[in-house]
Amino acid sequence: MWKMLIRVALVSVLSLSMAVPAFAQGTVARAQFTSDVIDREPIDDIGPSVQVEYGGIQRVYFFSDLRDMAGSHVIHRWKLDGEEQADVDFDIGGDRWRVWSSKRLMPGFDGKWSVEVVQDDVVIDTYSFDYVDEN
Template identity: 75%
Template sequence: MHHTFVRSLLLCLTIFSTAALAEGTVARAQFASEVLDREPIDELADVIKVEYGEIQRVYFYTDLRDMQGSQVIHLWKLDGEVQAEVPFDIGGDRWRVWSSKRLMPGFDGTWSVDIVKDGIVLESRSFDYVDEW
């Protein structure tokens, strides 16, 4: 009886692990000031200050694993309201994608990006764009 239980448990764990791998993972997700050679050059802090007379471009970079053949969306929001949807078709087992948003004075608030696959939010990151004047 004990051996049957252990075998059943191992089978369930194997099936669960395989299903989890089929869904894929987000290996990295971060905001950056630029992406060069398919890699972010830095990681921005949780607070970005408005620079008057300047337009700041903020990049959202994701390193996706085991999602080949799927589509993933970067859903940019300002204070919870959708500002942009950027879809990506995933072409390999490791796929690096990024999108960007131009931030200007007056766009202050809490910005977030949801990584969405098949209508499910896989991960979300946010930062505050702060006008200190």
């Protein structure tokens, strides 16, 4: 009898410990780099590579459609070649929440850019593009 109760308790504890992260972590339903966001939607997808415009400044937006993160704190962490450049913070107010951030990229900022989506201090996804100087 005791062995059966211990087994049931152990299985319950293991099931609960495996289920907690699924509830705690939401998902990124959509994400993309774009040249602008209008009416809470990206207007285009800039793709995996952006070319440096000679003497110009290129603003790149990162759009993310977040699900099941209500009450969470989310960060878009912008990095250049692995070095942190900026954190943009969001407090998520609903089960579906669309947020975006942007970075002004100038000549000389070429390299591998990435944005980490960080939920409550845990990186849940990473997206990247190359900023290419072909001059």
